[in-house]
Amino acid sequence: MTRSTPQGSDIAVDGGPRCPATGALAGDAPPPEPDGPTGLPLAWPVVGSTILYAADPPGFAVRAQQAHGSVVKLPMIPHNPTVQVTDPAAVRQILQGNADNYCRGAYYEAFRLFMGHGLLTLDDADWREHRKVVNPAFTPNAIAARSTETDAALADLTDRWAEHARTGRPFDLYTESMKLTCRVIGHALVGRDLSRDGGEFAGALGIALEAIFKEVGSLDKLAPAFVPTPYRRRVRRARRTLERVIAQAAWDADQGSGGEVAALIRASDLPEDAFWSDLVTLMLAGVETTALALAWTLYETARHPEVRDRLEEEADRVCGVRPPTAKDLDALPYTGRAVDEALRMHPPVWQFPRQTIADDVLAGRRIPAGTPVLISVYAAHRNPEQWADPDAFDPDRFTPKASAERDRSAYVPFGGGRRQCIGKRMGLGLLHQAVATVHGRFHLTLVGGAPRNGAFITLFPKRGIRVTVKERRR
Ligand code: HEM
Structure with missing residues (x-):
């Protein structure tokens, strides 16, 4: 039997x-451990992997998958070995089937540098309490109640872009997308437009995410703690900026004004430090990710005229000359698919970690207790076993029929299971409306070559994405 x-x-x-x-x-003979770079003295794979990884982390993840399969052992400094997972059944097992056997682990400890003990870094019952407190701000009704701010922010964006169209001057999609999300998400979290400080807040988020990534094993840590290297000065400045924003949010909440999320945390029984931990976590997890998703989507639609034509036709048919609102989104399915496909090719959270508590077996490979595991979203989304022609941008991969035929765990831009992104609905709604707004009104043209990937916690275009725009209807 x-x-x-x-x-x-x-x-x-x-x-x-x-x-x-x-x-x-x-x-039974135990299942084999995952395969990985072998045949060389130990020191070389460890140092070699780390150097190759540092040069192009997402590219390294794809090459490791191609060479050694979808559960692969990576000799990484300082967490050696780390197991990279891209197999859909294994991803499901980690996030859902056997989720109790996976804790946040060693990699997530580095996130505490800025995120303290909060929504992303806590495990189990502690985490549940935090999530319960902020959940009411992320329901469909709560998001709909904030739609006026989103509409106003998109109207301001189109005004700025109309001016760019008039002058013909190139501008950066990443910077513009950050302005939008600093405002809309800032409003939901702390009741303030966080784009109005000349980019200081946006810059602080980028530096904090870089610092968390480097906290794991960067050479920047080798200088004695008292040496004020330029990098350390930047990190300190970023912290001071975030401290200023959080202090203001606390003041506003105590006056009965301010953002919905800040008010929920202030009124809760969570420990005092949750105000910092959860707000900074939501800022770091939500603002840049959503901005990147918008910038990458518009990059792809700008360079695919056949996709752009369909987006314009859909926006014109549904909205005519008026700007789209959140109520139009169900009638704009192709726009939603373009966002989904951009999130496949350029997942802003391109990998995320866990750690085994007891031994497990993933895709037939034994994973000993205490092993750090990285789900590589970027490589999973390019796994040729799940995605035909994975480097091609094709929104029709996300028709209802095509999506139903695919293993759902092959596509995890927002993670999955009980720790699925709390901001998924909010982020997707904003993206969907923003892409429809832009294509309803403007033609985008890319300036310069393809952007190069930079990757810390998020996947970003190294020198931005420069475009020019033209008004479609004038
Ligand atoms: C396109 C935009 C976004 C992407 C790609 C994204 C991606 C992700 C992913 C992959 C995770 C799972 C991490 C894990 O399981 O270890 C996650 C968790 C999380 N995200 Fe997002 N996210 C986005 C937008 C947002 C927004 C708008 C917010 C809030 C304003 C947000 C807040 C969070 C939080 C707090 C968590 C931790 C949830 C928990 O563990 O309970 N994210 N996100």
């Missing part, structure tokens, strides 16, 4: 005790 393991291979059911983690019989 046989039964299927979560990994799909059949094992005998009768006879002898089983390992509670892997389901294997006591006498």
Whole structure:
């Protein structure tokens, strides 16, 4: 008699005790550990992997998958080995089926540098309390109640772009997208337009995300703590900027004004430090990710005229000359698919970590207790077993039929299971409306070559994405 393991291979059911983690019989040979770079002295794979990784982290993730499969052991400094996972069934097992066996782990500890003990860094019951407190600000009704601010922010964006169209001067999509999300998400979190300080807040977010990434194993940490390297000075400045924003938010909340999320945390029984931890976490997790998704989407639609024509036709048919609102989004499915496809090719959170508590088996590979695991969203979204011609931009991969035929865990731009992104609905709604607004009114033309990937916690265009715009109807 046989039964299927979560990994799909059949094992005998009768006879002898089983390992509670892997389901294997006591006498069975253990499954092999993941494959990885081998055949060289240990020092070289460790140092070599780290150097190659640092040069192009997402590209390294794809090459590791191509060379060694979808559960691969990476010799990384300082968490050696780290297992990279891109197999959909294994991703599901980590995020859902066996989620109790995965904690935040060593990589997420680095996030505490800015995020303290909050929504992203806590485990289990502690995390649940934090999520329960802020959840009411992320329901469909709460998001709809803030739609006036989104409409106003998009109207201001189109006014600025109309001026760019008039002058013909190129501008950067990343900077413009950050202005939009600093305003809209700033309003939801702290009741203020966080784009109105000449880019200081936006810059602080970028530096904080870089510092968290480098906290794991960067050479910047080798200088003695008292040496004020330029990098350390930038990080200190970023912290001071965030401290100023959070202090203002606390003041506003105590006056009964300010943002919905700040008010929820202030009124809760969470520990005092949650005000900093959860607000900074939401800022770092929500503002730049959504801006990047918008910039990458417009980059792809600008360089695919056949996609752009369909977006324009859809916006014109549904909205005519008026700007789209949140109520139009269900009638703009192609626009939604273009966003989905951009999130596949350029996932702003391009990887995220966990750590095994007890041994597990992922795609037939034994993962010992205490192993750090990285779900590489970027490589999973380019896994040729799931995605035909993965480097091609094709929104029709996300028709309802095509999506239903695919393993849902092959596509995880917002993670999955109980720790799925709390801002998914809010972020997607804003993106959808912004892309429809832009294509309803403007033609975009890219200036210069393809942007190069930069990757810390997020995947960003290294020197921005420069475009010119023309008004479509004038
Ligand atoms: C396109 C935009 C976004 C992307 C791609 C994105 C991606 C992700 C991913 C992949 C995770 C899961 C991390 C993990 O499981 O370890 C996550 C979690 C999270 N995201 Fe987002 N996110 C986006 C927008 C937002 C927004 C708008 C907010 C809030 C304003 C937000 C707040 C959070 C928080 C607080 C978590 C942790 C949730 C928890 O563990 O309970 N994100 N996000």
